[in-house]
Amino acid sequence: MESLAPWLWVAATFFLVVVPVGSLLWKSLELPESGSRGLDNYAEVLTQGSVLEAIFNSFWIGTATTIGALLIAVPFAFLVSRTDMPGRRFFRSVAVLTFAAPSFIAAMGWILLLGPRGGLLNEYVLVPLGLPAFDIFGAKGIILVLTLFLYPLVFLPVTDALDNMDSRLEEAAESAGATRWHTLRAVTLPLMLPPIFSGSLLVFISAFVIFGPVALLGGPVGFQTIPTAMLELMTFPPRIEYAAVLGLPVLFALGVLLYLQRKLYGKRAYTTVGGKPGQKRTVELGVWRWVAWFFGFVVLLFSIVLPFGVLLLTSFRKAVGLPLTWDNLVLFDNYRALVERPAILESFWNSLWIALVATVASIVVAVLAVWLLERSRTRLRPAIQPFMLAPLAFPGAILGIAMVIAYSGSPYWLGGTLTIMLLAYLIRVVPQSFTYVHAGFKQVNAETEEAARVLGASWSESMRRVTIPLLRGPILSIGVLNFVLLFRELDVSIFLFTGTNNVAPVILYNLASESQFQLMGALSVVMLVINLGVVLVARRLLGVRVAH
Amino acid sequence: MRRLSDLKIEGLQKVFGEATAVRDLDLHIESGESIVLLGPSGCGKTTTLRMVAGFERPTGGRITIGGTVVAGPGVFVPPDQREVGVVFQSYALWPHMTVADNVGFGLTVRRRRKTLEGGRASIAGRVQSALEQVQLDGLGSRYPHELSGGQQQRVALARALVTEPRVLLLDEPLSNLDTRLREDMRLAIRNIQRESGVTMIYITHDRIEALALADRIVALKAGETQQIGPPEQLYQNPRNRFVALSLGPANFIPATVQSWAPDVVVRLDTGQVVGINTPPGMTRRPSEKVLVCVRPPDIGIERRKDDAETAGGTVREAVFLGDETHYIVDVDGLPDPVRIVQRTLRPMDRGTQVTVLIDSGVGNLIDEPADALAAQPPAEGAQLSSLSVS
Known part of the structure; x- marks a missing residue:
């Protein structure tokens, strides 16, 4: 068993990383007309006006979202960590909650709020006040939704860094005669730069390749970014090799950016400057603390309360067109309609079990990889971390296309099956499983395993009775996190969906694009409740804390 | 009845990349003998012990336990088949198991493999007597973190002894204890070793431990043996400055x-x-x-x-x-x-x-x-x- 372990890992890596990327590359060189291979596709795709526009849009949306996220996150982080803003602990947990809710569901909420026809905010707030109606469809709507969804990627690391920064560093500056404002600029802000920069990179990358909100908010007005352009290239007429061409540079660029981000944030040396965190200083805001509170309240309102509240409300409406009165609300009709549709029920069941299996499988792969990296003497060791983290650079859309190319045809014939969906889910969560298990494993002394071996336990017995039980905490945490993320996975699923392999997020997406808003509301509520329920049950029963 | 085992190390060598951790070590340990490997950190003593236990593969030479070659050219017996007991520096007690489960682990492994006669009850009995041997009777249902450092040390010792290993290996077992406790444990280990007659290799950089525990001391420096002999001989007739200073001021x-x-x-x-x-x-x-x-x-x-x-x-x-x-x-x-x-x-x-x-x-x-x-x-x-x- 022990000697098989490296081979098992090689096989897993081959199918999870090498085959998809290799197929993508190979396909991009394929010339269907002549049946030969060459770089012609690249010339063809990269001169198409619509593709260039999509690339430009991706950059633009990415940049604008990053700026928006910074504008919210940095002041918010400072207020929460360093001032006497009321309710600061509550606002902190709100930011984490934002992650738990998928962005495409938030986008659906915003369609109901600010849609040009029948958007509730437009109809009941803006127009009565004599303000112009806001049209959520198009670039500015996308930026709004993405900003409110992604700002925690900056907020959380910056808050963390501010919490851990030794106030004595600032006091030293002040005792040297600096004013408070000067200290903020000369000491605090520079120390916050690494987390700010690394968080911004993550926001940019995410916005650059995110599918759901862009498709929902940009689709109706013909606004495309790279992932939606790829989906279109695959639909009609299907030019999958063009999609592959578009995917590869993105893959490469993301790989470089993520490497940079890890270099920057991986070491975290700056957060512990000055040793143990000293007494934290709080800036007293006086009357301004209520302004700060209002700022936090607005962020909460726009990122969670409004978009998800409106979905809840819509799930009780008879029809979106009818005025909002008690007569036009129903309690169960929309939920009953969900149950009455066999496709929806089936998709729920499918989502549940493939998310579960992919979660477990990713943990198995992660434990194997981490064990090889930390305990064995295999020559593969230098390759393990890069390969296990490589899927981070696959945005959903590109992974989807790579999976279609690699596995849907000969010799695997997995196209349109749940198996291909499951495999893709597994690839998506392998990096985070690896990271969690690795961090946990480093806390486990190698001698605990050797003690078992020397008492006669075989490799598998010592793994089963000692190593894995000792990793219980990280395994359960990442398990819950994976499940929650996969249960609502849209970006890959939409590319692998053919009508025969229903999963819940795709059904939800289709309800939205068919404008079946009440059903959409009901289904999103159910999905959010399941996700929240899993997290709460895990915390209560297993003591699992899910954090990013 | 304990199977008596001698241990033979011939021309043992271990090279990590450029660095040689152990160079040409020759040592024949009689059955029931207590050997202390003494030297500063980096002298190769831990590497030697890990090769005897089977955690490292030698790059040269041969190790024979009780007449069976366990490591040598073309031979490598994995640690689970060597029947050695190890007491680790960190104790390596499993925090998710009780003291009794920790001590009984080796026995349950053997029962699963059908190499142990008797059932659950006999395991419980042997665990009980092992805990008595290290004066921990009554603490079997505790978890390791509920014990003091000295008690944890005793659990580690009981766990290593309960399977009646052919060789007992101890890797600086007392280095995490305070001075008083160290003296007690030193005596306890020596007594248990004498009573059970187990062949023992003990690793330390502490001269007092070496002098108190050894039948023979092996003084090591940078992977090379400096001198092998009884404690009195190394103290009174050191071969070189290094050996002289290893055993006391000179x-x-x-x-x-x-x-x-x-x-x-x-x-x-x-x-x-x-x-x-x-x-x-x-x-x-x-x-x-x-x-x-x-x-x-x-x-x-x-x-x-x-x-x-x-x-x-x-x-x-x-x-x-x-x-x-x-x-x-x-x-x-x-x-x-x-x-x-x-x-x-x-x-x-x-x-x-x-x-x-x-x-x-x-x-x-x-x-x-x-x-x-x-x-x-x-x-x-x-x-x-x-x-x-x-």
């Missing part, structure tokens, strides 16, 4: 050989002429310069009288430690100050003119050139002495 006094046979007589640079011991197999010609090792308690010191013919000196430092007084004395004719330990009621003050006395028979010739004294920086063992020259 003075190295330059001397000139006056005659070699039948007795070895040298003239110390202090002017005294004394008979000394020599390591076996060493020869020097008359008038050759040599180094003589003398332990601090073996040197006499008294107030200088005007008519004294013996070596004179001046007290540089005197530290009264209750049981004894430690002196550092500048001696006429010697390049380095001499350490002296004496049992005195009234210590002499700094600056006192003294006479230094070295009797015949207390000195020991070491196998190093006389100029080694100036050329070598103080060996690591130097820090073991309780006084240091500043």
Whole structure:
């Protein structure tokens, strides 16, 4: 068993990383007309006006979202960590909650709020006040939704860094005669730069390749970014090799950016400057603390309360067109309609079990990889971390296309099956499983395993009775996190969906694009409740804390 | 009945990349013998132990336990089939198991493999008696974190012994304990080893542990064996400076050989002429310069009288430690100050003119050139002495 372990890992890596990327590359060189291979596709795709526009849009949306996220996150982080803003602990947990809710569901909420026809905010707030109606469809709507969804990627690391920064560093500056404002600029802000920069990179990358909100908010007005352009290239007429061409540079660029981000944030040396965190200083805001509170309240309102509240409300409406009165609300009709549709029920069941299996499988792969990296003497060791983290650079859309190319045809014939969906889910969560298990494993002394071996336990017995039980905490945490993320996975699923392999997020997406808003509301509520329920049950029963 | 096992290590070698951790180690350990591998960190002692346990593969040489080759050219028996017991420096108790489950682990493994007769009850009985042996009866249902450091240590020992291993390996087991507890555990380990008759390899950098626990000590330096022998021999007749300092503070006094046979007589640079011991197999010609090792308690010191013919000196430092007084004395004719330990009621003050006395028979010739004294920086063992020259 022990000697098989490296081979098992090689096989897993081959199918999870090498085959998809290799197929993508190979396909991009394929010339269907002549049946030969060459770089012609690249010339063809990269001169198409619509593709260039999509690339430009991706950059633009990415940049604008990053700026928006910074504008919210940095002041918010400072207020929460360093001032006497009321309710600061509550606002902190709100930011984490934002992650738990998928962005495409938030986008659906915003369609109901600010849609040009029948958007509730437009109809009941803006127009009565004599303000112009806001049209959520198009670039500015996308930026709004993405900003409110992604700002925690900056907020959380910056808050963390501010919490851990030794106030004595600032006091030293002040005792040297600096004013408070000067200290903020000369000491605090520079120390916050690494987390700010690394968080911004993550926001940019995410916005650059995110599918759901862009498709929902940009689709109706013909606004495309790279992932939606790829989906279109695959639909009609299907030019999958063009999609592959578009995917590869993105893959490469993301790989470089993520490497940079890890270099920057991986070491975290700056957060512990000055040793143990000293007494934290709080800036007293006086009357301004209520302004700060209002700022936090607005962020909460726009990122969670409004978009998800409106979905809840819509799930009780008879029809979106009818005025909002008690007569036009129903309690169960929309939920009953969900149950009455066999496709929806089936998709729920499918989502549940493939998310579960992919979660477990990713943990198995992660434990194997981490064990090889930390305990064995295999020559593969230098390759393990890069390969296990490589899927981070696959945005959903590109992974989807790579999976279609690699596995849907000969010799695997997995196209349109749940198996291909499951495999893709597994690839998506392998990096985070690896990271969690690795961090946990480093806390486990190698001698605990050797003690078992020397008492006669075989490799598998010592793994089963000692190593894995000792990793219980990280395994359960990442398990819950994976499940929650996969249960609502849209970006890959939409590319692998053919009508025969229903999963819940795709059904939800289709309800939205068919404008079946009440059903959409009901289904999103159910999905959010399941996700929240899993997290709460895990915390209560297993003591699992899910954090990013 | 315990199966008696000897352990043979022949030409053992371990190379990590560029670095050689263990070089050509030869050691034959008799059944029931207690061996201490003594040396500073990085001397290869832990690597040796890990190769015996099966955690590392030797890059050369052979290890034989009880007549079976467990590691050698083309042979590697994995740790789970070697029947050795290991007590780790970190104890490596499993925090998710009770004390009894920790101790019984090896037995349950054997029961699963059907190599153990009797059922659950007999396992419980053996765990019980193992816990009694280390005086932990009644604590079986606790978890390791509920025990003190010394108790955890005892659990680790019981766990290693309960399967009746052929060889018991201990990797600096006492280094995480405080001084008092260390003394108790040292005695406990020695008693258990004697009673059970298990062959033992014990690793430490602590000379007291080595002296107290060993039938024979192996002094290691940078992967190479310096000397193997009983504690008294290594203490009294160290082969070189390193070994001398590993086992305690020592003075190295330059001397000139006056005659070699039948007795070895040298003239110390202090002017005294004394008979000394020599390591076996060493020869020097008359008038050759040599180094003589003398332990601090073996040197006499008294107030200088005007008519004294013996070596004179001046007290540089005197530290009264209750049981004894430690002196550092500048001696006429010697390049380095001499350490002296004496049992005195009234210590002499700094600056006192003294006479230094070295009797015949207390000195020991070491196998190093006389100029080694100036050329070598103080060996690591130097820090073991309780006084240091500043």
